[in-house]
Amino acid sequence: MIQGMKIQLYFQILHFWFKVWLNSKTTLIIMSREEQIVLALQKADGICPGDGAPIEKHQKMAANPFRFFRGAAGLFYDDIAAGILSIPEDLNAHLPITTVQGDCHLSNFGFLTEEGSHGDKVIFSPNGFDDACLGYASWDLVRFGVSILLAQDYCEGIVRGEFSSEEIDSIEGLQATSAEGAIVAIQGFVQSYIEQCQVLLGDDKARHKVVNKFDKAHALYPFCKKAKKRASGGKQFYSKSALAKAVDLTGFVPVFDLSSDKFEALDDALYREIFEVFSPYVDDNILDITRRLGAGTGSINMDRFYLLVGPQDYMDEEDLQLCHIVEVKEQRMAAPLTHFETLSPVNRLNPAHLTVSCQRRMQRKPDLVLDEVEWRDSHWLVRSRHHSKVGIDPEDICILSASPDEALLQYVQSCGQALAIAHSRGDRRSTRFEQAVCEYLPEHADDILDVCLTYAVQVQEDTQILRALNNPND
Structure with a gap:
């Protein structure tokens, strides 16, 4: 069976390069692949790779294809619109439009508490909605599938010494998920x-x-x-929760720990302005405000702030359970909407409003603090930070001492289950979406695999192009 998969992969790669050659004779004659990448990143980040010293995000993206893929959601949809990434038209024609994640990949699932930091029920769920919109479910399926292949390649590269990881101190005794295991994982x-x-x-x-x-x-x-353990009431709430790790408790009232390189103090004028603008959108008193630095792979020129919210009569450390962090994040247009805004009138909502609408739809019990605000000529997302949010990195499930193929399969099967539930909530009045999936997706499962395999090769090539742009003299 494994030998058959290798042969299948070989012919799929040959098929991919034929399509790339064909495109190079038609559409790509107008714009080179390098120019496409530069345009996509400039559109998303406000700066072109290769213009002087490379920015940190582009350096990270050039480090390995998985990172590139995470930071280039816009390019993914550029390629769908251009036909470079060819999702079966018959599948999209038969599946009703629904709420989709938009930037669906292996690390955009994890554990969180329902109702944001107000709840204590821990669930496994999609956890990234910044690019959510009304669109085709196939986008999420393909994007996740490609991320499986790139995660496997990344982790195998770590074990071979080709890539580095801050998550792993030593690779001794560890093994990575196999290429065959990644293919089985997409199917699963x-x-x-x-x-x-x-x-x-x-x-x-x-x-x-x-x-x-x-x-x-x-x-x-x-x-x-x-x-x-990190949820409110859990054994590690006071030491390991997102709230506990962000604040300094040495004073009478908690404040953000400005010794962390994640936070930056605000000048008095900006502090007062944020306090005045956003106080109506939180559920208690604002105890402190800071600028959050270096968060997120997809956005670098979008500002974000953290508000520490809690009781005005805060007494002692026991009251920390009454506090939570609210994130205020500047939003840009969801990645798919450059090309696919007209799929639904809902997509014309401003970027923050659309994120709020989709997150509320896709979650059973969304954050109790979840809103949008227009401020300083931008649209800002207001949402509660989860105390016990636990994300999953490729290293967590693709590099293990034993059975990494099995671990990856178990993980992605849970992701498939959670994503289907989230997609189904786009229409809570009927089961038309589920009926269409059951009828049409099985006959296109092999097509999905083929698309994922071919586009993963494209992302690997794109990463090399970005690396050359960042280091033109090498």
Whole structure:
């Protein structure tokens, strides 16, 4: 079976390069691939790679294809619109438009608490909605599938010494997921998505359920356990929660820990302005404000601030459980909408409003603090930070001492299940979406795999181009 997969992969790669050659004779004759990458990154980041010293984001993207893919969502949709990434038209024609994540990849799922930091029920769910919109479910399926292949390649490169990782101190005794395991994982992800849609068809209450139960042998069990400990009331809330790690408790009232390189103090005028503008959108008193630095892979020129919110009569450390962090983040247009805004009138909402609308739709119990504000000629997303948010990096499930193929498969099957539930909530009045998925997606499962395999090769080539742009003299 494995030998057959290798042969299949070989012919799929040959097929891909034929399509690239064909495109080079037609559409790409107008614009080179280098120019396409430069345009996409300039559009997203406000600066072109190769213009002087490379910015930190572009340096990170050039380090490995998985990083490149995470930071280049706009290019993904440019390529769909141009036909470089060819998703089966028949599939899109038959699946109803629904709420999609937009930037769906292996690290945009994880554990969080429902209702933001106000809840204590830990669930596994999609956790990134900045590029959410009304669109085709196939976008999320393909983007996630490509990320599986790139994560495997990245982790295999770490083990071989080709890539570096801050998450791993030593690779001794560790092994990476195999290329064959990544292919099986894509198949398992799509099949899990289909099976969950079948469950939703047979149980009208399944749409209101969540993914939150894992046995001890499951790859996600330790991450679920970690998240529960960090939730309000958990054993590690005062030491490991996102709130505890962000604040300084040495004074009478907690404030942000400005010794961290993640935070920057504000001047008095900006502090007072933010306090005045955003106080109506939080559920308690603002105790402190800071600028958040270096957060997110996709955005570098979008400002964001953290508000420490809690009771005005804060008494002692026990009251920390009454506090939470609210993020105020500048929003830009969702990545798909450069080309696909007209799929739904909902996509004409301002960027922050659209994110709020989609997040509320895709989650069973969204953050209690979730809103949008127009300020300084920009649109700002206001949302609660989860105390126990636990993300998953490729290194967490693709590099292990034993059975990394099995761990990856378990992980992506849970992602497929959670994504199907989130997509199904785009229409809570009928099961037309689930019916269409069950009828049409199985016959296109192999096409999805083919698209993922071919585009992963494209991303690897794109990473080399960006690396050359960042280092023109090498």
